[in-house]
Amino acid sequence: MSTADWKNYEPVLIPDIKDLHNIDVYIKNGGYKALTSVLKDKEKWADPKSVINEVKEANIRGRGGAGFNAGLKWSFMPPADGNPRYLACNGDESEPGTFKDRKIFEYNPHVFIEGALIAAYAMEITTIYVYIRGEYRIYIQMMEKAISDAYDKGYIGKNIQGSGYSVDFYVHSGAGAYICGEETSMLESLEGKRGYPRVKPPFPAQKGLWGRPTTINNIETLAHVPAVINRGAAWFKGIGAASHPGPILYGISGHVNKPGVYELPSGVPILDLIHDVAGGMRNGKKLKAVIPGGSSTPILRADQLDGITMDSDSLRTVGSMLGTAGMVVMDEDTDIVDVLWRIAHFYHHESCGQCTPCREGTGWLEKILLKIKNGDGEVKDLDLLLDLTTQMEGRTICALADAAAWPVRFTINRFRDEFEERCKKSVHAFI
C-alpha cells in the first residue's frame, strides 16, 4: 500500500471493534494468535532468533521519537545466561502534543501485551515492566486488569501455553516527571530512585535495570509486533514510506475540527492529515504553523508544508523531525511568542537538573522569553536565545537540553519578524 491510498487503510492497532479491551473480544478477533504461533509453531519460528530477524526485517522504527529499528535493538541483547533480563516498556508519554499510547492502553491493551510478550520471548527475557505515567491513573488500572486477565488465560506467567517459556509482567506507575520518559532515567525510576538519566555507555542492553541486560521499547512499537508476526515483515514494509514503514498513530491536536488519534500509514501528507483526516481547520481559519512530532520537534510554517509527508526523510528536507507523530496544528490567531514561551516553560519545569547546561539553560530561556512576551525584550535577547541554544545542545547526558533548545532556535528563525515586533524598539535610534 503506498502513501497515496491511505484512505483505504484498514487499522490494525485500533480497529473499530467494540470492547476490544476485553480479552475475550480480543481473542475472538485473532488476538494472541501471534504469541501462540511464536511459542509453539517450531516450523515457522525455530528459535527466538528467528523472531528477532523477522522484526528486524520489518524495520519497525521506534515510535518513541528516536526512530531506531526495534529488531536491531533487540539483537543487541547479550546471550541469555540464566540470570534476570528485563523488557521495560515505555508508556511515560509526556511530551506536549503526544497522546498516542494512551489510545492503546484504552482501546486495545492486549495488542501491546501480546507484542511485549513476543519481544520478551525473542530476547529470552524473564520480566516485563510497563512504565505508565502517573497522570494516566485510569489507564494504569485498565492495564493492570488486562494483565491480570492475560495471566488468567495463561498468556503470561509460568510455562505459557505449555511452551516452557515463563515471564512476569508488572505495571509501574510514574510520578509525574517528563524526564522519566527518557529511557535510562525510566530505569532509575523503576529501581525506585530519583529520575536522573544515566551516562551511556554502558548501554541498557549491557547494564540496564538493576545492572542486568534490558531493552526499552515504546508502547506503540511493541504494539506493532503481533501484526508483523501474523502478516510478515513484507506486509509491514509495504505500508507507508519506505524509509519509515508501517502504520503510525498520528495524534493530531490543536485548531482542527476533529482532533484525535488516527492510525494511518506513515508518510501521509501533512496537509491531508489536517484537512481530510482531522476535518480541516477550526472555524475555517487559516493554517499558520504545525509542530509535527511533539513539542521538541522544530516548528514548520504553513508555507513550508506543501508536499511534505509525515516521515523522517520528507520532514528532514524542511528541517524538522517525525518525533512521536504528535502533531500540533496552529491557526492564524496563534501568538507564536506565547507558544514558544509555553514550550520553554515546560522544559524548564521538567529539566531534572542533573547537567549544568540544561538545568541552568532551560530556566534562562524561559525567563528571557517571558520578558519578550511581556514586551520588555530587546532584539539582542533574540540573539542571546539563539546563542544559548548552541550552548545547551549536545552538551548534556540526555537529549532534554536538545529538546528544549530546538524549538527555541527554529521558532525564532522561522518567525523572527513576530518576535522582533514584540521587542522594545531600539534605544539606539539615530535622529
Added chain:
Amino acid sequence: MPEVIIDGKSYKYEGQHKLLQFIQDLGKEVPFFCYHPSMSIPANCRQCMVKVGQYIVDRESGKHELDDKGNKVIRWFPKLQTACNIDIADGMVVHTQETDELVRRAQKDNLELILINHPLDCPICDQAGECPLQIQTYKYGPEGSRFEVKKVHKPKRIQLGPRVVLDAERCINCTRCTRFTQEISKTHQLTITRRGDKNYPTTAPGTEFNDPYSLNTVDICPVGALTSADFRFKARVWEMNQTPGIDITNGKGCNIDLWTRDNIVLRITPRFNMDVNDHWMPDAGREAYKIFNENRISRPLQKLDGEQILSSWNNAVATFIEQIDNTENKNILVIGSPHASVEENYSLAKFSNLMGLNQPVFVPHLKEGAGDGFLITDDQAPNTVGCRLLGFTELDQKALKKEVVKASLVILLSDHLLDRNVLTHKDLDGKFLITLATNHSETTKRADLVIPVTTAAEHAASYVNVDGRIQRTFRAKETKYTNRRLDMEMSEGRLDRYGTNFDNWVTEDNKIDCLPVWRFISEAAGSKGLDLVLSDGREIMDEISSTHNPFKGVSYQLMDEQAGILLINDSKEKTNA
C-alpha cells in the same frame, strides 16, 4: 605500548585510565567540578568537555589515512566529550582547552551557565580562596555575564545536621555530597530534592545529617554550599598556615592538615593518603582542634599545701629529681602512654633505664564497639602499637592497680588515667604523682607536679597506628620556646611572613609555655649529670631505629617520602581494633 595524543603530544600508557584522571596525572589540567577520584563518575557538571577523536587507520594495511598535505586524518566524535568518564584508547587524539577554540568556548559557556544562578557572594563566603568554582572561573570563565533576569532563590543557612550548614543558592548540584553519603559513609542521608534549577541537596524530612563523617562533604563541596557550622566565618583561608599532621583522636592515624592562624589551630582537614584514610576523616578527629588551643597547661604546676600553684621550670626540674632521689627505686612506677608519641615514650623509657627505674608500663585505651571498620577504631589512642613495639609492658586496669599499690612515686606520661576511670583517687592516696601532660584534667588536678608538654601540633614526632604504620607530625604552632622563622620545617602563612611581632594580629598569649617531653627529660638528666641529651624528634627516631629492631631503617626522611612506613606486616600483631 598503546599511546594517546593529548594536545599534540604523545603519551604512552598501560592499563585502563579515565581521560581526566590521566591528564591530571600528567600534571596538566582540565577544569571540572563533579568528578572525584574516590567516588563514582556522574559526568553531570559538564565542565571537563574536551574534543576527542581517533586517527583513521586502514584496517588491512594498518596505515594512517593521510590528507592532501600529508597530515593524519582524524575522525572526531560528533559531540564534545566529558573527559571524566571516557576511557582512553590506543590512538585517541584529544584536544583540551589549551589547543582548541571550540573546547575553550564550551568550557566558558558552561561556566557562564553555572554562574547565572550562583549568588556570587565570594566576599562573604567561607569557601573563597579555596573554591574550585572561583579558581576555575578566573582561569576559564567568561569576562562577564549576559544574565539580566532574576536569579533563582533557594533556602539559605539551613542547619542540615549538627556540624553542616547548607546554602542551597551556592550549590551547583555536582552531587559529590550525596554520592559521599551513598558510596563512602553509606548512611544515605543526603539526596537531591526538587527539579531543574530548583535542585538542592538535603536530608529526608524530619531527619538530620548526623553522619559521623559529615564534614567530609564540606571538604569536597566545590563551592561554599556546605560549610562547617563550627568553622564558619572564623578565618579566611589565605590567612592561615597549613601544616601536615596526624589525627591523634583514634588509632587509625588519619593524615590531616592543621590550619593555624596566630598559633591557634582553627580547623583540621583530612590529607590524602591512599594507604590510610584516602581523602576522608571522621568528624570526631576534626573537633580535636580544640585540644591544641583550649584548656592547655602553660608553665609547670606544683602542689603547695594541697593546692596547685604556678611554678617555674627550675623548680619543676628540681622537684622532679628530688622526688626520684628521695624514693627507693622499687617504689617508683613509670607509666608510658599510648596517647604520646614514640619519641616521647622512648625518652621517658631511656631516662627510666639510666636511672635504674622500671621499663615503663602502659594501659591501652580501648572502647569496645566504637569502631566502624572504616576510619573509626576501638582504639582511642594514636600510638598503642608504638608502645608495644618499644617493648613497654602492656597492663590492664587490674594489673596497673596492683603496681600502683606498691609504688609511692608515680611518673605518668600524657595519659588521663583518672578521667579514663583506670585509676581512682583512692588508688593514689598518699602517693606522689608527677604527670607530664598537655591539657588540664581530673588527673592533672590530682597531680603533685605537672609538667606541661607539647601536643602533636607543637612537636614533630611519630605515631604507629593500629595497622602498624608509623607516621609523623610537623610543628604547626609555636610554643614560648620555638620560633617559626628559625624553624625551617614550620610553615609560614601570609600573616607570619609579612607581619612583625608588633602587628595587631599577633598575640604572644597564644604560645603555650611548654616543652617537648625529651627536652624536659634532658634537663632533668642534665641536672643529675647523666649523659642524656635528646634534642629533637628526628634525632631520637634515628636513635630508636638503630636500637629497636621493629623500627629498623625508619627515619623522618623515609616517612616523608613514603607518607608513612608499615612496620609490621603480620596482621596478627595488629591490635584488636
